[in-house]
Amino acid sequence: MEPSETLDTLQARHRKEQRDLVARITQKKKAATKKTRKGVNEECERLEQEMKERQAEELAALDSTNSEEEEQEEEEAESDAEAQTNTLQNGVASLAISPSPTNEDTVPAPDSQAAAKKKPNRAKARLARRAAEQEALVEQARLEAASLPNLREQEREQMQTQFQMYKLHEKEIRADGHCLYAAVADQMENSGLGLKPRIPVTVVEEGLPVYKKVRYAAAEWIEKNPEDFAPFIDKPLPEYLQKIRETGEWGGHVELLALAKIYGVDIHVLHGDGRVDKIESEGEGSGIEEKKVIWLGYYRHGFGLGEHYNSLRKSP
Structure with a gap:
């Protein structure tokens, strides 16, 4: 993956690589004879697997970089929100009239960590979505290659x-x-x-x-x-x-x-x-x-x- 590639440019390059490979594989299979068909099929499977693994690694590397940036942004946003909440609570507490506590009025504070909702794994969701997009692109490329002349x-x-x-x-x-x-x-x-x-x-x-x-x-x-x-x-x-x-x-x-x-x-x-x-x-x-x-x-x-x-x- 090139250092300056964004998600859009990476996906565009992957689509072109998929189309090119499918066209190449289709021509190889059409040109294969009975004697060479097994070897050609094995070579085509190897080329497909190598491209799929490489593209997955490139996506994962880009997702890792993006996820770290997003997590940092989320942590900063949560920190800011928490600071604002604390400031607001402190301001309200200074204005409120505190009654004498009784046993009935004493309610234990809920555990904030237990109450917080579990964050969804955004990186996995993105990978799953892009994998589905890749499969759709490969299928589209296959259909286009099938229409090429023999x-x-x-x-x-x-x-x-x-x-x-x-x-x-x-x-x-x-x-x-x-x-x-x-x-x-x-x-x-x-x-x-x-x-x-x-x-x-x-x-x-x-x-x-x-x-x-x-x-x-x-x-x-x-x-x-x-x-x-x-x-x-x-x-x-x-x-x-x-x-x-x-x-x-x-x-x-x-x-x-x-x-x-x-x-x-x-x-x-x-x-x-x-x-x-x-x-x-x-x-x-x-x-x-x-x-x-x-x-x-x-x-x-x-x-x-x-x-x-x-x-x-x-x-x-």
């Missing part, structure tokens, strides 16, 4: 239209971080080109998965031509190459460019809106009689892990 379904429909236009059909690739490399491997093998690169790859062990061979090929070309890729790499070259060869890190445009060069093929990447990114090999002595084109389908919303590539084969 981006996954829209993208799927758009891609189907593009497949018909370009006479392609889709070979779905597992969404595991290796999808770009696995899609390129499927395209190369399905086109009869094989996975032998234009230059020898330093380390290619027997029995490696095909996506791994493609990872090594991409890393090899970048390592041999660092000046072509330096402007697009945000970390030291050895670290970047290790990421390509040995991890499940996603690939992108840089890796596609390296693969187009080392395999001597043009790579066309089809998007749902009809855009085609054309990555050319420039035909630098590829050793292939006729330059080939391989096709990938790019998804931004269709898969639970995020951006994804599928292999696109020519329809018969």
